[in-house]
Amino acid sequence: MYKYDEYDQQMVDTRVEEFRDQVRRRLAGDLTEDQFKPLRLQNGLYLQLHAYMLRVAVPYGTLNSEQMTVLGDIADKYDRGYGHFTTRTNIQYNWIKLEDTPDALADLAKVEMHAIQTSGNCIRNISSDQYAGASADEVVDPRPYAELLRQWSSFHPEFLVLPRKFKIAVIASETDRAAMRLHDIGIQLVKDAQGQVGAVFYVGGGMGRTPFIAKKIREFVPIDQMITYAEACVRVYNRYGRRDNKYKARIKILVHELGLEAYSKEVDEEFAHLLTQPIEPPLAELERIQAMFADPAFETGLSDEIELSDPDFRLWVERNSFAHKAPGYAIANVSLKPIGGIPGDATSDQIRLMARLAKDYSFDELRVTHAQNIVFPHVKKSDLFALWQELVKADLATPNLDTVGDIIACPGLDYCALANARSIPVAQKISERFGSARRQAEIGELKLKISGCINACGHHHAGHIGILGVDKKGKENYQLLLGGSEGADTSLAKITGPGFDEDGVVDATEKAIEVYLANKQGDERFLDTYRRIGMAPFKEAIYG
Amino acid sequence: MVDVQFRFRDDEAVNDPAITVSGFTEQSNATAVRIEPGDDARELLPALDRLALVEVAFPSWTDGRGYSSARILREAGYTGELRATGDLVIDMLHHLRRCGFDAFAPEKPLNPKDAEVAFTRWENVYQATAVDGRQPIWAKRHGA
Secondary structure, X not given: OOOOOHHHHHHHHHHHHHHHHHHHXXXXXXXXXXXXXXXXXXXXXXXXXXXXXXXXXXXXXXXXXXXXXXXXXXHHHHXXXXXXXXXXXXXXXXXXXXXXXXXXXXXXXXXXOOOOOOOOOOEOOOXXXXXXXOOOOOOOOOHHHHHHHHHHHOOOOOOOOOOOOEOEEEEXXXXXXXXXXXXXXXXXXXXXXXXXXXXXXXXXXXXXXOOEOOEXXXXXXXXXXXXXXXXXXXXXXXXXXXXXXXXXXXXXXXXXXXXXXXXXXXXXXXXXXXXXXXXXXXXXXXXXXXXXXXOOOOOOOOOOOOOOOOHHHHHHHHHHEEEOOOOOEEEEEEOOOOOOOOOOEEEHHHHHHHHXXXXXXXXXXXXXXXXXXXXXXXXXXXXXXXXXXXXXXXXXXXXXXXXXXXXXXXXXHHOOOOOOOOOHHHHHHHHHHOOOXXXXXXXXXXXXXXXXXXXXXXXXXXXXXXXXXXXXXXXXXXXXXXXXXXXXXXXXXXXXXXXXXXHHHHHHHHHHHHHHHHHOOOOXXXXXXXXXXXXXXXXXXXXX | OOOOOEEOOOOOOOOOOOXXXXXXXXXXXXXXXXXXXXXXXXHHHHHHHHOOEEEEEEOOOOOOHHHHHHHHHHHOOOOOEEEXXXXXXXXXXXXXXXXXXXEEEEOOOOOXXXXXXXXXXXXXXXXXXXXXXXXXHHHHHOOO
């Protein structure tokens, strides 16, 4: 894992000081709320319906157990004993007091954490594959490249007030686990015929009210030009991105309106110019970072056998674990989606328990996923049973990864000032409706995603089943969408028809699932069946 | 005209009236020009050696186009005064400076003490902007 040196530490400490000063000026009345807002946002501090919300960055979703422990402690010290893991692999606290935030940030800085650029119209936290460094299918570990981008984008003087927020994801396998093509810039690391690492660049993806799948803009950027190319992409966006309408300000609209070719030509010109400027860090810097991401000391000669006589344990292993690159090891997922629970929420005790378990069983490492779950990346197969037993006691062993119960949901109208409808109760009802393990096994992989407004923080466009909460004449109304995906086969979901009330959308979801089960061929997932038979049979069952 | 509150140059202050970018490209003898957010700074590049002052307007500090304009001019070798004007706030001074601005004319004067702190707060920087003369952290790490 990455370790700060004196410079990184100083940057984060200086930011805490700066923010403390901004809060002081705000509380003293030297800054109006209007002036303070863009400043606090660059520190992840939102003003929500009931209180301030603080969003803490988890760069590329990677944490050690000390950091995770502090996340739990902050929930107790400054909040109401819980936190919410987000689709950008960050964590949010919903009940923060403005005057406490500098102290909370100081606590975070002590364990090399921060809330820098987790909001605002700037380059946000760089996200990556939650199985990085552990799965067999990656070309390289993408995290060192993400760290290089983190440093480049942190306090980048030219790009702190872009037209709109800017999200970057970096992956290094064909299996996309990070929704890469739904980012402003998506980077896939590849190797060319000579074995040289390079970056495939995608631009202009995003969800929100006008979703777009990112388009490939460059097939192979040599790795010692990656930062320069990213800088060219963002500079062109800063120049031409719309500022007259915040709903049309994301780079996806620019690329769409200008056309990929025209945008790409501008980037090429800027790239050629920027290559003449000494802005690219030397490869030695990448190598310095890579050394910190070396594999932990995996034991050798381990057995791949797992004793599966306990049926509940077996179910959890089959559903929530994933193949590891090292023999005798597995990747274990903790679902933060207990039946009837709030997706992505964890109590301070649960957070600290996961921290301890990471230390005991996973080389001190944890990951946060964009599906709002937690991963123990390196668990010995012979330890899985002991790990599972501890998780069961803390209600963290729900065996529902990637099933209908593993719902992505935004905080919705229960917390968010932008929401039109509540997301959480719908998620809870669906989770309960399909709660039985048998039912979930029968349905198999089904990614269900719920947003409480068209800003799409709950990724409804990318759900095999998506639900979008809207306001219909002062009442909460829910639209149903089908056929989205965020993987290597990224697609955007289509709306089925008129919306429903809260119970109605749960019933409609069930009808859609019944159509799938009745039409399923062989091993088809819900998404495969939908793609084969199309929308019509679903529509008929739901509205007929 | 708004007064320059902070200036990091030793030469004489330039007080020529600044004209618009389109005016400048049509008229050859002006020495001061004013860039508005929608203007393309690259239009000035052929005539940089004639310019003594470029003003970059920030009608709102949250419109960040002026940062790119400044850096583009400096990257192309402009050495004259580069002045940020308009809705400047304390917290952007450091970043403006890094993009090559060396004079600041805020619409409303800023608290000089807070500004001094803002200009000097960041001892280190992650990026090489190539225009602020600062050695980025990666260069210090690798003795470049």
